[in-house]
Amino acid sequence: MTSKPRIAIVIGSTRATRFADKPAAWLLEQAQARTDIEVELVDLRDFDLPLFDEPASDLWMPSESPEALKWQEKIATFDGFVFMVAEYNHSITGALKNALDQAYTQWVRKPFSAMGYGGVGAARAVEHLRGIGVELQMAPIRPAVHLGGGELMKVHPLGADGPMSDVHEVLAPSAAAMFDDLVWWANVLKEGRAESQSAAA
Template sequence: MSNPRIAVIISSTRDSRFGDTPAKWILAKAQELHPDWDVELVDLKDYDLPLFNEMASNAWMPSSDPKAVAWQKKVGEFDGYIFVLAEYNRSITGALKNALDQAYVEWNRKAFGIVGYGALGAARAAEHMRTIGVELQMASTRAAVHIAGADFFAVHPLGQQNKPMTDIEATIGDSAKAMLGELDWWTRATKAARG
């Protein structure tokens, strides 16, 4: 069986976003802890997705918009995903919801983990992501990384400390290791079952 292909998806497309920082950190942790994975950073900013405007989900008929089709092709390359979640008004970003809606069959029977950030570590966004994942026939890890409270303000520019992510690894390192371990198991299990 080929190496698992994992996408680290940055969910925010704002110019002032913070998502690049935890995304690069979890990418490096994944490569360190699972060197047999092929891990790629996937940035929603690189995909100029229109708002979902198809006749139906691609579960029922092919999409017509070439940008949606290109996104589906990209999503389909991977066996598992790590969603780096910002929390906007107690949920996932509109950009991520739109990206999730633009594909369906490409997400099916694949695993995902979560790295969330914000005052509450994107806990509410993570719960919404898991609910959406169920509808997309995905398997979520139980463990997740929540960069919250003092840790969040230590590494986020708004906290004015702007420390590196490595400074909070004592707090979030174990959850990262657990999430990545569970993602490895679920990715291999779903990959084998799809095969």
């Protein structure tokens, strides 16, 4: 029996006034209610990553930054990812882009999706993230969770600031579909990576 895939929910904003913690806690609850994955919340605030300044990508040579190495070691322990995405000017945060750039081999052949929040549910940023993931040889999946418009204003501090339970009924089907697909791909790609490693040994 193979072990359950390990999935990271990565909080992609580091601002002191970020909104990410609220939807991240809700998404973590949805994941923890499942029996087919192990899930962990990974906060970029816990990794004091400098701006990327390595001689080359981790694809071509080992990184030198101790902070980057710590980040890479953490990322390597997961089989798939859900990124919490805030939309900055139609794209992802600089902090998340930098974190993605600070690793490479640890992302390869692993699936990912996102939960985006913003006026249009961070749809433009999530689409941008998918392109970045492809370049990192990751596998983007179609389902994602988008918290936007009137639903965002029900739970955001600039709106009614209600609990996430106020939007649960709307978001839960998307979260279930996302995790269903993510688990399928995580299992398939985990087996494929293991076969490739055995063949190379």
